[in-house]
Structure formats: structure tokens, C-alpha cells
Amino acid sequence: ILFFKTSSLANQHRLRIYIYIFIYRLITSCCGTAIENLSAFTEYYLQPLARKLPSFIKDTTDLLNRIEDLNRNGPILDGTLLVSCNVVSMFPNIDNQLGLTAVRKALNTRDNQLPSTNCILEAVEICLKSNHSVFKDNFFLQIHGTAMGPKNACSYADLAMGEIDFQAKFSGLIKPALWWRYRDDVFDLWQQGLPALYEFIEFINFFYPTIKFELVFSERKLHMLDLTIYFIEGFIRTDVDSKPTDSHLYLPPSSAHPKHVFKAIPYGVATRLQRNCSEQTFLAIEQLNTRVT
Numbered sequence: 001i002l003f004f005k006t007s008s009l010a011n012q013h014r015l016r017i018y019i020y021i022f023i024y025r026l027i028t029s030c031c032g033t034a035i036e037n038l039s040a041f042t043e044y045y046l047q048p049l050a051r052k053l054p055s056f057i058k059d060t061t062d063l064l065n066r067i068e069d070l071n072r073n074g075p076i077l078d079g080t081l082l083v084s085c086n087v088v089s090m091f092p093n094i095d096n097q098l099g100l101t102a103v104r105k106a107l108n109t110r111d112n113q114l115p116s117t118n119c120i121l122e123a124v125e126i127c128l129k130s131n132h133s134v135f136k137d138n139f140f141l142q143i144h145g146t147a148m149g150p151k152n153a154c155s156y157a158d159l160a161m162g163e164i165d166f167q168a169k170f171s172g173l174i175k176p177a178l179w180w181r182y183r184d185d186v187f188d189l190w191q192q193g194l195p196a197l198y199e200f201i202e203f204i205n206f207f208y209p210t211i212k213f214e215l216v217f218s219e220r221k222l223h224m225l226d227l228t229i230y231f232i233e234g235f236i237r238t239d240v241d242s243k244p245t246d247s248h249l250y251l252p253p254s255s256a257h258p259k260h261v262f263k264a265i266p267y268g269v270a271t272r273l274q275r276n277c278s279e280q281t282f283l284a285i286e287q288l289n290t291r292v293t
Helices: 036-050 060-072 096-107 117-129 153-170 194-204 259-276 280-289
Strands: 002-009 012-019 081-087 132-135 138-141 180-182 185-190 213-218 221-224 227-232 235-240
Touching: 036 096, 036 117, 036 153, 060 180, 060 227, 060 235, 060 259, 081 194, 081 221, 096 117, 096 153, 153 194, 185 221, 194 213, 213 221, 235 259, 235 280, 259 280
Parallel strands: none
Antiparallel strands: 002 012, 081 185, 081 213, 132 138, 180 185, 221 227, 227 235
């Protein structure tokens, strides 16, 4: 995007060009489109397969349960790093060949092969090639990766990333301890030293041309999903995490919703705080900072 500005100096006009580059991410909702029902059809068969992946994290509660299991095994070794690997722009960067190959492989593991693998795979391919949208009177067709809005997008992406997960976990000389992934966020505990961690990240970034990982690590705390994860005296503790832009706005009483919705809001907020805060000190602070009126 170019912005032009003129200025005069000694009766001479000079044209100054300011160049600002804005990178937009297209999110196609798929609602009301020709492929809405088709994506729901494929999701019915892909979701159970995605949830069987060893690396699969369903949600915050699932991650908390796994952390609790780790804590039961006793204190974690000193020097362990909390590690997060984020897949850069995962949905549009999953190459169709990678995704369709992973989907075919997963479908072939089903006990019941009806509908056939080819039938479901053809439906997935139609969804991938029919992501049309209009923006400011311009017609767009996504030709790489999957759109983020269709009902099958998450399971499709999970299955594609499952291939990368397997290579990260087992193919190299340096192996992660956990490699738990929720969509594009991977959590791990690293006990092999910082040089080995950098070497490992460099290694996994060569698996596939379009799939790249960004590394975040800490000896003390890490943000993952809506959690802040801490190391405290050899054990993992958790607190609620909110993005700086989160204004914590809820429905006003004047909103045209049933009364039970307004009663459910404070209950849901309080339940989330109780669930995410493993320490009473964390919970007390979050309760002071949270107001629902």
C-alpha cells in the first residue's frame, strides 16, 4: 500500500513515497456455501482419527490432566526447560499433498471402511479446492493450505500435523520428552540442554518446506493455551493466562438473552479460574482481578 505526500523546498516540489506493507490472513467461514455440508460429512469421519493421535491435546482440561499425571511422578529435574513450539500460519501452510496423504493414511486404519477411503478423500479434496470468497468486490480462491472456517479444517490440520509430530518424536537423534500439541501449539519439557534444543528446532524445520516452528522457552514460566505454566520447587503449577488485548467484556444485562445465560456467565468464569489455578495464591489474585457485574 503506497501513501504519497508532497513537500516543497526552495520552490521545488519533491514527492515522498511512504510504503506500508500490511499482511492479511484470509479467513473463509464456509457458512452457507456449497461445501458446508460436505465439510461436516468429512469431519464426522476425520475427528475420531485426529483424536487418536499420540500428540493430540483436546483442550485446557486435557492439558491440565496430563500435567497432573506428570506431577504425580515426582519432582522434575533441575535445569528442565518449559518449551513451546508454534507452527507459523499452520492452516494456510499445510500443503495439500501433505494433508491428503495424512488423511488417506488415517482413513485406512479404520475398522469400518465405509464410506470408502476414496469417497471421503474426494470430499476433502473438493473442500480444499472450493474455498471461494469475495472481499471488496474481488473474488478470491485459496489455492494452498486449508481455509480456517470449514468444519473439517481443525481435524484435517491435526491429521496433517500428525505426520510432522511422528517425525519430530521419533526420527531424529535428539528426541523431545513429551511433544503434546494443541492445533499449532506444541508443549514439551526439555532436559537435554539449550544447544540440543536449538539443534532440534533446526532439524524439525527441515521436515517440510512450508511447515516452520517458532521456539519459545523458559526456565520459570511459559504461556500455553489459556494457561501460564510455572516451575515451582520441581513441580508444574498453573495459573490463568489472558492476552493483553483481552478486555474481559461480557454480555450487558440489557442484552436480549434468556435470564439463565446471565446467571451462567459468573459461574463459567469462576469455574475457569478454579480449574486453571493450581495454587490458592493464584486463585485469590485472579478473583480480586475479576469482576462480573
